Amino acid sequence: MKTLILLALAGLGAQLVDGSLGMAYGVTSTSLLLFIGTNPAAASATVHLAEIGTTLASGAAHWRFGNVDWRVVARIGIPGAVGAFAGATFLSNLSTEVAGPVMALILLGLGVYVLGRFTFLGLPTGNLGKPLRKRFLSPLGVVAGFLDATGGGGWGPVGTPAILASGRLEPRKVIGSIDTSEFLVAVAASAGFLVGLGSEGVNASWAVALLVGGLIAAPVAAWLVRHVPPRVLGSAVGGLIVLTNVRTLLRSDWLGAGDATQWTVYAVLYAVWAAALAHSVREHRRQSTAPAAPGTGVPGQDGGAPLGADAPSTPVSR
Numbered sequence: 598m599k600t601l602i603l604l605a606l607a608g609l610g611a612q613l614v615d616g617s618l619g620m621a622y623g624v625t626s627t628s629l630l631l632f633i634g635t636n637p638a639a640a641s642a643t644v645h646l647a648e649i650g651t652t653l654a655s656g657a658a659h660w661r662f663g664n665v666d667w668r669v670v671a672r673i674g675i676p677g678a679v680g681a682f683a684g685a686t687f688l689s690n691l692s693t694e695v696a697g698p699v700m701a702l703i704l705l706g707l708g709v710y711v712l713g714r715f716t717f718l719g720l721p722t723g724n725l726g727k728p729l730r731k732r733f734l735s736p737l738g739v740v741a742g743f744l745d746a747t748g749g750g751g752w753g754p755v756g757t758p759a760i761l762a763s764g765r766l767e768p769r770k771v772i773g774s775i776d777t778s779e780f781l782v783a784v785a786a787s788a789g790f791l792v793g794l795g796s797e798g799v800n801a802s803w804a805v806a807l808l809v810g811g812l813i814a815a816p817v818a819a820w821l822v823r824h825v826p827p828r829v830l831g832s833a834v835g836g837l838i839v840l841t842n843v844r845t846l847l848r849s850d851w852l853g854a855g856d857a858t859q860w861t862v863y864a865v866l867y868a869v870w871a872a873a874l875a876h877s878v879r880e881h882r883r884q885s886t887a888p889a890a891p892g893t894g895v896p897g898q899d900g901g902a903p904l905g906a907d908a909p910s911t912p913v914s915r
Contacts, residue, residue, distance in 0.1 A: 605810040623648065623745060623752065626807055628841040631701065638688050641746060642790035645685075646804040648783035651811030656777030658816040664773025666766060672731050673738040673756060674778030678785035680742025681752075685786045688747045689793025701845040703748035708838030711754050715831025716873040729765050738778075745779075746786040752779050832877040836870035 623644050630640035659665050737759055744751030753775055760771045843866060847854040854862070 605806045622651065622811065623748075625838065627748070628838060628845075630803070631845055632841060637699075638790065638793070641685070641688060641748075642787065643804045644807065645681075645746070645783050645786040645790065646801075647807035647811060648779065649787060650808045652776060652780040652783050654812050654816070656773075656780055659773030659776055662773070664769045665777050666770050666774045669729060669734065669760075669766065669770075669774040670778040672729075672734040673741075673774075674781040676735045676738030677742035677745075677752065677756075677778060678781040680739035680744075681746045681782045681786040682742075682789040684743040684746030685789025686793045687743075689790060698846060698849045698851045699747075701842045701849065703744060703751065705839060705842040705846065707744070707748065707751055707754040708835050708842060710835075711831055712835025712839060712870075712873055715828050715835060716877050729760065742782050742785070745782055746789060752782050826881045828881050829874065829877045832870075832873045836866075836873060840866055840870065 623641075626644045626647070627640050630643060631637065656665070737756060741752050741755035741759075744755055756778075757771060757775045760766055760775070766774070840863070843862060844859075846852055847859050847862060
Protein backbone atom coordinates (compact mmCIF):
# COMPACT_ATOMS: atom_id res chain seq x y z
CA MET A 598 0.00 0.00 0.00
CA LYS A 599 2.86 2.37 0.81
CA THR A 600 4.34 1.76 -2.66
CA LEU A 601 0.99 2.39 -4.34
CA ILE A 602 0.52 5.67 -2.45
CA LEU A 603 4.03 6.81 -3.39
CA LEU A 604 3.37 5.89 -7.03
CA ALA A 605 0.09 7.81 -7.01
CA LEU A 606 1.88 10.87 -5.60
CA ALA A 607 4.62 10.44 -8.19
CA GLY A 608 2.01 10.22 -10.93
CA LEU A 609 0.34 13.36 -9.61
CA GLY A 610 3.61 15.29 -9.49
CA ALA A 611 4.77 14.01 -12.88
CA GLN A 612 1.49 14.97 -14.54
CA LEU A 613 1.55 18.43 -12.96
CA VAL A 614 4.96 18.95 -14.53
CA ASP A 615 4.07 17.28 -17.83
CA GLY A 616 0.81 19.13 -18.25
CA SER A 617 2.37 22.51 -17.49
CA LEU A 618 5.71 21.98 -19.25
CA GLY A 619 4.78 19.56 -22.05
CA MET A 620 7.23 16.87 -20.94
CA ALA A 621 8.60 14.63 -18.21
CA TYR A 622 5.66 12.40 -17.14
CA GLY A 623 7.16 9.31 -18.73
CA VAL A 624 10.77 10.19 -17.93
CA THR A 625 9.99 10.94 -14.29
CA SER A 626 7.71 7.93 -13.73
CA THR A 627 10.00 5.48 -15.53
CA SER A 628 13.03 6.75 -13.61
CA LEU A 629 11.13 6.06 -10.38
CA LEU A 630 10.19 2.53 -11.45
CA LEU A 631 13.79 1.79 -12.42
CA PHE A 632 14.90 3.21 -9.08
CA ILE A 633 12.81 0.62 -7.21
CA GLY A 634 14.15 -2.21 -9.37
CA THR A 635 11.57 -2.73 -12.11
CA ASN A 636 12.58 -4.45 -15.35
CA PRO A 637 13.25 -1.69 -17.94
CA ALA A 638 10.81 -2.98 -20.56
CA ALA A 639 8.16 -3.62 -17.90
CA ALA A 640 8.72 -0.14 -16.44
CA SER A 641 8.16 1.51 -19.81
CA ALA A 642 5.16 -0.71 -20.51
CA THR A 643 3.59 0.11 -17.11
CA VAL A 644 4.10 3.85 -17.60
CA HIS A 645 2.67 3.81 -21.13
CA LEU A 646 -0.34 1.84 -19.95
CA ALA A 647 -1.01 4.53 -17.35
CA GLU A 648 -0.40 7.23 -19.95
CA ILE A 649 -3.32 6.06 -22.07
CA GLY A 650 -5.59 7.46 -19.38
CA THR A 651 -3.51 10.44 -18.29
CA THR A 652 -2.90 11.71 -21.84
CA LEU A 653 -6.58 11.37 -22.68
CA ALA A 654 -7.53 13.40 -19.60
CA SER A 655 -4.74 15.89 -20.20
CA GLY A 656 -5.71 16.36 -23.84
CA ALA A 657 -9.34 16.95 -22.90
CA ALA A 658 -8.33 19.51 -20.27
CA HIS A 659 -5.99 21.33 -22.67
CA TRP A 660 -8.71 21.35 -25.35
CA ARG A 661 -11.13 22.86 -22.83
CA PHE A 662 -8.66 25.67 -22.09
CA GLY A 663 -7.97 26.28 -25.79
CA ASN A 664 -4.38 24.98 -25.69
CA VAL A 665 -4.58 22.53 -28.64
CA ASP A 666 -3.74 22.93 -32.34
CA TRP A 667 -5.38 19.86 -33.87
CA ARG A 668 -3.43 20.07 -37.12
CA VAL A 669 -0.17 19.76 -35.18
CA VAL A 670 -1.65 16.86 -33.18
CA ALA A 671 -2.41 14.91 -36.36
CA ARG A 672 0.83 15.74 -38.17
CA ILE A 673 3.10 14.70 -35.30
CA GLY A 674 0.94 12.17 -33.42
CA ILE A 675 0.45 9.59 -36.20
CA PRO A 676 4.17 9.34 -37.09
CA GLY A 677 4.86 9.31 -33.35
CA ALA A 678 2.64 6.27 -32.94
CA VAL A 679 4.61 4.43 -35.63
CA GLY A 680 7.91 5.25 -33.92
CA ALA A 681 6.54 4.25 -30.51
CA PHE A 682 5.37 0.83 -31.71
CA ALA A 683 8.79 0.18 -33.27
CA GLY A 684 10.57 1.33 -30.10
CA ALA A 685 8.43 -0.85 -27.84
CA THR A 686 9.08 -4.00 -29.84
CA PHE A 687 12.81 -3.17 -29.96
CA LEU A 688 13.07 -2.70 -26.18
CA SER A 689 11.08 -5.86 -25.52
CA ASN A 690 13.81 -7.89 -27.25
CA LEU A 691 16.73 -6.46 -25.24
CA SER A 692 18.04 -8.36 -22.21
CA THR A 693 17.51 -6.74 -18.81
CA GLU A 694 21.27 -6.40 -18.26
CA VAL A 695 21.61 -4.36 -21.45
CA ALA A 696 18.28 -2.53 -21.30
CA GLY A 697 18.78 -1.04 -17.82
CA PRO A 698 21.92 1.01 -18.50
CA VAL A 699 20.79 1.79 -22.08
CA MET A 700 17.51 3.23 -20.82
CA ALA A 701 19.31 5.16 -18.09
CA LEU A 702 21.64 6.65 -20.72
CA ILE A 703 18.70 7.73 -22.88
CA LEU A 704 16.93 9.26 -19.90
CA LEU A 705 20.14 10.95 -18.76
CA GLY A 706 20.61 12.47 -22.19
CA LEU A 707 17.04 13.73 -22.20
CA GLY A 708 17.47 15.13 -18.70
CA VAL A 709 20.65 17.00 -19.65
CA TYR A 710 18.86 18.38 -22.71
CA VAL A 711 15.87 19.56 -20.67
CA LEU A 712 18.11 21.11 -17.99
CA GLY A 713 20.34 22.92 -20.46
CA ARG A 714 17.57 23.92 -22.83
CA PHE A 715 15.42 25.65 -20.24
CA THR A 716 18.25 26.98 -18.08
CA PHE A 717 20.17 28.74 -20.82
CA LEU A 718 17.79 29.30 -23.74
CA GLY A 719 14.28 29.79 -22.39
CA LEU A 720 11.45 29.69 -24.91
CA PRO A 721 11.97 31.72 -28.11
CA THR A 722 8.90 33.08 -29.91
CA GLY A 723 10.44 35.23 -32.64
CA ASN A 724 8.77 33.30 -35.48
CA LEU A 725 5.18 33.22 -34.21
CA GLY A 726 2.72 32.92 -37.09
CA LYS A 727 5.08 31.14 -39.49
CA PRO A 728 3.92 27.69 -40.67
CA LEU A 729 5.03 24.43 -39.07
CA ARG A 730 5.85 22.16 -41.99
CA LYS A 731 4.84 18.52 -42.31
CA ARG A 732 8.37 17.57 -43.36
CA PHE A 733 9.51 18.86 -39.96
CA LEU A 734 6.71 17.42 -37.80
CA SER A 735 6.61 13.89 -39.27
CA PRO A 736 10.30 12.92 -38.78
CA LEU A 737 10.22 14.61 -35.38
CA GLY A 738 7.23 12.46 -34.43
CA VAL A 739 8.91 9.21 -35.49
CA VAL A 740 12.13 9.94 -33.57
CA ALA A 741 10.32 11.21 -30.47
CA GLY A 742 7.96 8.23 -30.46
CA PHE A 743 10.82 5.73 -30.76
CA LEU A 744 12.75 7.37 -27.93
CA ASP A 745 9.61 7.57 -25.82
CA ALA A 746 9.06 3.83 -25.97
CA THR A 747 12.71 2.79 -25.56
CA GLY A 748 13.48 5.32 -22.82
CA GLY A 749 10.15 5.19 -21.00
CA GLY A 750 9.82 8.87 -21.85
CA GLY A 751 10.98 11.23 -24.53
CA TRP A 752 7.91 12.36 -26.42
CA GLY A 753 7.77 15.63 -24.53
CA PRO A 754 11.53 16.18 -23.98
CA VAL A 755 12.13 15.80 -27.73
CA GLY A 756 8.92 17.15 -29.26
CA THR A 757 8.19 20.12 -27.00
CA PRO A 758 11.61 21.84 -27.14
CA ALA A 759 11.92 21.19 -30.88
CA ILE A 760 8.65 22.97 -31.65
CA LEU A 761 9.25 25.65 -29.03
CA ALA A 762 12.70 26.29 -30.52
CA SER A 763 11.10 27.08 -33.87
CA GLY A 764 9.19 29.90 -32.17
CA ARG A 765 6.29 29.33 -34.58
CA LEU A 766 3.61 28.26 -32.11
CA GLU A 767 2.82 29.94 -28.80
CA PRO A 768 4.07 27.93 -25.80
CA ARG A 769 0.70 26.98 -24.33
CA LYS A 770 -0.41 25.49 -27.68
CA VAL A 771 2.86 23.62 -28.10
CA ILE A 772 2.41 22.06 -24.67
CA GLY A 773 -1.28 21.30 -25.17
CA SER A 774 -0.73 19.79 -28.64
CA ILE A 775 2.19 17.62 -27.51
CA ASP A 776 0.26 16.37 -24.48
CA THR A 777 -2.80 15.59 -26.61
CA SER A 778 -0.89 13.78 -29.37
CA GLU A 779 0.87 11.68 -26.74
CA PHE A 780 -2.35 9.67 -26.38
CA LEU A 781 -1.66 8.12 -29.81
CA VAL A 782 1.93 7.40 -28.78
CA ALA A 783 0.86 5.76 -25.51
CA VAL A 784 -1.66 3.50 -27.26
CA ALA A 785 0.86 2.44 -29.93
CA ALA A 786 3.65 1.82 -27.39
CA SER A 787 1.31 -0.23 -25.19
CA ALA A 788 0.34 -2.31 -28.23
CA GLY A 789 4.03 -2.84 -29.05
CA PHE A 790 4.80 -3.98 -25.50
CA LEU A 791 1.77 -6.27 -25.58
CA VAL A 792 3.14 -7.90 -28.72
CA GLY A 793 6.70 -8.10 -27.34
CA LEU A 794 6.07 -8.91 -23.68
CA GLY A 795 2.47 -9.99 -23.31
CA SER A 796 1.46 -9.15 -19.75
CA GLU A 797 4.78 -10.38 -18.35
CA GLY A 798 6.24 -8.10 -15.73
CA VAL A 799 3.63 -5.36 -16.16
CA ASN A 800 2.22 -4.45 -12.75
CA ALA A 801 -1.39 -3.41 -13.34
CA SER A 802 -1.82 -2.02 -9.81
CA TRP A 803 1.20 0.23 -10.28
CA ALA A 804 -0.20 1.46 -13.59
CA VAL A 805 -3.52 2.23 -11.90
CA ALA A 806 -1.74 4.12 -9.09
CA LEU A 807 0.16 6.25 -11.60
CA LEU A 808 -3.05 6.77 -13.55
CA VAL A 809 -5.02 7.95 -10.51
CA GLY A 810 -2.40 10.51 -9.60
CA GLY A 811 -2.19 11.69 -13.19
CA LEU A 812 -5.97 12.02 -13.56
CA ILE A 813 -6.15 14.23 -10.48
CA ALA A 814 -3.36 16.46 -11.75
CA ALA A 815 -4.36 16.76 -15.44
CA PRO A 816 -6.96 19.56 -15.19
CA VAL A 817 -4.82 21.46 -12.66
CA ALA A 818 -1.80 21.27 -14.98
CA ALA A 819 -3.80 22.51 -17.97
CA TRP A 820 -4.74 25.56 -15.90
CA LEU A 821 -1.20 26.04 -14.54
CA VAL A 822 0.27 26.16 -18.06
CA ARG A 823 -1.09 29.70 -18.29
CA HIS A 824 0.64 30.83 -15.09
CA VAL A 825 3.77 28.82 -14.17
CA PRO A 826 7.17 30.02 -15.52
CA PRO A 827 8.29 27.09 -17.70
CA ARG A 828 11.95 28.09 -17.57
CA VAL A 829 12.26 27.48 -13.82
CA LEU A 830 10.15 24.33 -13.91
CA GLY A 831 12.21 22.94 -16.80
CA SER A 832 15.47 23.45 -14.90
CA ALA A 833 14.02 21.79 -11.80
CA VAL A 834 12.73 18.74 -13.65
CA GLY A 835 15.84 18.38 -15.82
CA GLY A 836 18.06 18.30 -12.76
CA LEU A 837 15.88 15.68 -11.07
CA ILE A 838 16.00 13.43 -14.15
CA VAL A 839 19.79 13.78 -14.41
CA LEU A 840 20.35 12.91 -10.74
CA THR A 841 18.05 9.89 -10.80
CA ASN A 842 19.62 8.31 -13.87
CA VAL A 843 23.22 9.10 -12.92
CA ARG A 844 22.50 7.14 -9.76
CA THR A 845 21.23 4.20 -11.84
CA LEU A 846 24.35 4.25 -14.04
CA LEU A 847 26.79 4.55 -11.13
CA ARG A 848 25.25 1.48 -9.48
CA SER A 849 25.01 -0.55 -12.70
CA ASP A 850 27.39 -3.34 -13.70
CA TRP A 851 28.76 -1.03 -16.39
CA LEU A 852 30.37 1.28 -13.82
CA GLY A 853 29.99 -0.24 -10.36
CA ALA A 854 31.27 2.95 -8.73
CA GLY A 855 32.21 2.90 -5.05
CA ASP A 856 30.44 4.91 -2.37
CA ALA A 857 33.08 7.67 -2.29
CA THR A 858 32.85 8.16 -6.06
CA GLN A 859 29.07 8.16 -6.00
CA TRP A 860 28.79 10.81 -3.29
CA THR A 861 31.40 12.99 -4.99
CA VAL A 862 29.44 12.87 -8.24
CA TYR A 863 26.18 13.60 -6.39
CA ALA A 864 27.72 16.62 -4.65
CA VAL A 865 28.89 18.06 -7.98
CA LEU A 866 25.50 17.45 -9.61
CA TYR A 867 23.60 19.04 -6.72
CA ALA A 868 25.82 22.12 -7.00
CA VAL A 869 25.27 22.35 -10.76
CA TRP A 870 21.52 21.86 -10.32
CA ALA A 871 21.32 24.58 -7.67
CA ALA A 872 23.27 26.96 -9.91
CA ALA A 873 20.99 26.19 -12.86
CA LEU A 874 17.87 26.85 -10.80
CA ALA A 875 19.28 30.11 -9.49
CA HIS A 876 20.17 31.21 -13.02
CA SER A 877 16.69 30.33 -14.32
CA VAL A 878 15.01 32.27 -11.52
CA ARG A 879 17.23 35.32 -12.15
CA GLU A 880 16.62 35.21 -15.89
CA HIS A 881 12.89 34.79 -15.46
CA ARG A 882 12.73 37.80 -13.14
CA ARG A 883 14.91 39.85 -15.46
CA GLN A 884 12.84 39.01 -18.54
CA SER A 885 9.59 39.58 -16.66
CA THR A 886 10.62 43.15 -15.89
CA ALA A 887 12.25 43.86 -19.27
CA PRO A 888 10.53 46.22 -21.75
CA ALA A 889 8.46 44.51 -24.43
CA ALA A 890 10.26 43.75 -27.69
CA PRO A 891 9.19 46.17 -30.47
CA GLY A 892 6.06 45.05 -32.26
CA THR A 893 5.62 41.86 -30.26
CA GLY A 894 4.38 42.79 -26.80
CA VAL A 895 6.75 40.11 -25.54
CA PRO A 896 8.91 40.94 -22.49
CA GLY A 897 12.52 40.18 -23.41
CA GLN A 898 13.28 36.76 -24.88
CA ASP A 899 12.32 34.32 -22.09
CA GLY A 900 9.35 32.28 -23.12
CA GLY A 901 7.87 34.92 -25.35
CA ALA A 902 4.28 35.81 -24.69
CA PRO A 903 2.83 34.90 -21.32
CA LEU A 904 1.51 31.35 -21.41
CA GLY A 905 -2.05 32.55 -21.21
CA ALA A 906 -1.74 35.15 -23.93
CA ASP A 907 -3.75 34.68 -27.06
CA ALA A 908 -1.98 34.62 -30.41
CA PRO A 909 -3.15 34.03 -33.96
CA SER A 910 -3.60 30.35 -34.81
CA THR A 911 -0.55 28.95 -36.56
CA PRO A 912 -1.03 27.31 -39.95
CA VAL A 913 0.57 23.94 -40.69
CA SER A 914 1.76 23.91 -44.26
CA ARG A 915 1.35 20.92 -46.45
